[in-house]
Amino acid sequence: MNKDLICPRFEKAMNIISQRWTGLIIYQLLNGPQRFSTIESTIGISGRVLSERLKDLELEGIVKREVYPETPVRIEYSLTEKGISLEPLMKDIEIWSQTWIEKDIH
Amino acid sequence: MNKDLICPRFEKAMNIISQRWTGLIIYQLLNGPQRFSTIESTIGISGRVLSERLKDLELEGIVKREVYPETPVRIEYSLTEKGISLEPLMKDIEIWSQTWIEKDIH
DNA sequence: ATAATTACTTACATAAAGTAACTAACTTAC
DNA sequence: GTAAGTTAGTTACTTTATGTAAGTAATTAT
Numbered sequence: 001m002n003k004d005l006i007c008p009r010f011e012k013a014m015n016i017i018s019q020r021w022t023g024l025i026i027y028q029l030l031n032g033p034q035r036f037s038t039i040e041s042t043i044g045i046s047g048r049v050l051s052e053r054l055k056d057l058e059l060e061g062i063v064k065r066e067v068y069p070e071t072p073v074r075i076e077y078s079l080t081e082k083g084i085s086l087e088p089l090m091k092d093i094e095i096w097s098q099t100w101i102e103k104d105i106h
Numbered sequence: 107m108n109k110d111l112i113c114p115r116f117e118k119a120m121n122i123i124s125q126r127w128t129g130l131i132i133y134q135l136l137n138g139p140q141r142f143s144t145i146e147s148t149i150g151i152s153g154r155v156l157s158e159r160l161k162d163l164e165l166e167g168i169v170k171r172e173v174y175p176e177t178p179v180r181i182e183y184s185l186t187e188k189g190i191s192l193e194p195l196m197k198d199i200e201i202w203s204q205t206w207i208e209k210d211i212h
Numbered sequence: 213a214t215a216a217t218t219a220c221t222t223a224c225a226t227a228a229a230g231t232a233a234c235t236a237a238c239t240t241a242c
Numbered sequence: 243g244t245a246a247g248t249t250a251g252t253t254a255c256t257t258t259a260t261g262t263a264a265g266t267a268a269t270t271a272t
Contacts, residue, residue: 006130006149013203014133018124020260024112027120036219043112046261051220071269072218082206089202092195097119100188126229142250152230157251177238178248 016060017089021045021053026062026083027090033066033078062086122166123195127151127159132168132189133196139172139184168192 017023024043028034034042040050054077057063062083068074079086123129130149134140140148146156160183163169168189174180185192 006134007200007203009203009207009209010133010200011130012207013199014129017199018126018129020124020126023120023124024117027116028112037217040219047220048222048262049260052260072216073268075219085202085206089195089198092198093119093123094113094116096191096195097113097115100191101115101118103115146250153251154231154253155229158229179237179250181250 016062017086019053019056021049022057023090023093025050025053025057026079026086029063029077029079029083030087030090033076035074035076039077057083122168123192125159125162127155128163129196129199131156131159131163132185132192135169135183135185135189136193136196139182141180141182145183163189 021043024045025039028039028043036047036050036054039045040047045053054063054065058065060082061080064078064080064083066076066078068076127149130151131145134145134149142153142156142160145151146153151159160169160171164171166188167186170184170186170189172182172184174182
C-alpha cells in the first residue's frame with residue numbers, strides 16, 4: 001500500500017552517513033590526514049568503535065590508511081576522492097546547525 | 107593535544123541527523139504529511155522505534171503531530187519549518203548517492 | 213630492566229534496536 | 243450482541259551495537 005518506495009542508493013548513502021560517529025569522523029578528516037589517537041580524542045569516540053568505523057569506511061572507499069614506519073609507528077587516515085566529495089554535505093549540516101541549533105546546547 | 111575542537115552546534119545537528127532512522131523519516135516526510143503505518147511500512151522501521159523517533163523529533167521541533175478523530179483515528183505526522191529546512195541537505199545526500207553509490211547494491 | 217609511545221584488540225557491561233504479541237477505542241459484519 | 247477489523251501505539255523479551263577498561267606488539271629512551 002506504500003506508493004513511494006525509497007531509492008536504494010539513497011538508503012545506502014543514508015545508512016553510511018547516519019551510522020553513529022561516521023559523520024563526525026569524515027568531518028574531522030576534512031581538516032586533513034590524521035592519526036588514530038587524534039581522531040579518538042577530538043571527537044570523543046572509543047578506540048574500539050573508531051577502529052571498527054575506520055575499517056568500514058576504508059571498505060566503502062571513503063577513507064585511506066597509510067603507514068609510516070617511524071618510531072613509534074605513525075598511521076595516517078585521510079579521505080579519498082569519494083570521502084572529499086562529502087564536503088558539501090558536511091557544510092550543509094554546519095550551516096543548518098548555525099541557523100537551527102541553539103548556542104547553549106551542550 | 108587536540109587543536110581543533112568540534113563545534114557543539116555542528117555536533118548536536120549531526121547527532122540528530124545521524125541517529126538511526128531519523129534521516130529516512132525526515133526524507134519520507136518531505137513527500138508530505140503521513141500516518142504512522144505508512145512511514146512504518148515504507149521505510150521498514152519497527153513500530154517500537156518509530157514511535158520513539160517521532161517523539162524525539164517532535165521534541166526537537168522537526169516533526170508535528172496532528173490528530174483527526176475519524177474512525178479509525180487518523181494521526182498525521184508532518185515536517186515543521188525546521189524540518190523542511192533540512193530538505194537541501196536531503197537532496198545533497200540524494201545527489202551524492204547517485205554519483206557514488208553503485209546501482210546494484212541492495 | 214623498566215617505562216613510554218602508538219595503534220590497536222579483547223573481554224565484559226550497558227544501551228539501543230528488532231520481534232512479536234498485546235491494548236484501546238471505535239466500527240462493521242454476522 | 244458478539245466477533246472481527248482498523249489504527250496507533252505499548253510491553254516484554256531477544257539480539258545487536260556501543261562503551262569501558264585492561265591487555266598486546268613493536269620499538270625506543272632511561
